[in-house]
Amino acid sequence: MCFSSTPRGARLARRLCGTRLDAWGIPYGSDAHDVVTLVSAELCANAVRHGHVAGRDFHVLLTADPATCTVRIEVSDTRGERLPRIPTAPPDGDGGRGLLLVEALADRWGWSPRATGGPGKTVWAECAAECAAPRDLIT
Template sequence: MNQQNTTQVLSPTRHFTVLLSPTPRGARLARLLAVEWMREHEVPYGVAEAATQVVAELAANAATHGRVAGRSFRLALVTHDSVLRIEVTDTRGENLPRLQPPFPPSDSGRGLLLVEALADRWGVEPGPVPRKTVWAELDLPHP
């Protein structure tokens, strides 16, 4: 009986997290910080471009729909096991996002459709009260 000894090499886990003001400026800063972090950690260009759009949408939603005066939102980026996970946590847990059909005359309401198109997976995790976390995952190419 011939057995092969194989070792699976997993990519190292990398974390980034920051608290930001729930304002348009905080949402813009989330996007800029994410771009820099992904550049530093050599996230492949195509994934980084999609992730930048996802961060922009989720941060804008947190600043617009998840805003509570005096309470920050949190951006977290994590890479592990060939996945980039983006999490945006705000303090409006009672206001869960959901996909809505786009209405042509509307200037808003398309953000989650974009997230769904760009991410491999996404979802919402309620709690702990009063928070909710909207997350999205993008698969990283295998080296």
């Protein structure tokens, strides 16, 4: 889905990810739901804060693989020159901890140029999830 590159867009993306997880059989309040929702919230917040280009939206793709019980979050923005990196020094103030959380909670994460060939990058993370019945967990 496509979201406005604003704090409100990031909140909406987080809520829609949570709703989709619940529909896939990863219920609200479960550890897997909380982890995936937090990781998606951090990636969306980073897209708004660090990947914002005036007049351009960010995109979220949420997929689940029932064979491996893995959920993948992909957040694409249009600012390719600002690449994600883990801070080497302790963050100052209230910011700078998002990727530290992603690093700690996700099983894997990384980034790549946008697959659509447009400007920007895609930051992705994969998280283990409780397996639902195969008919309930659909990509």
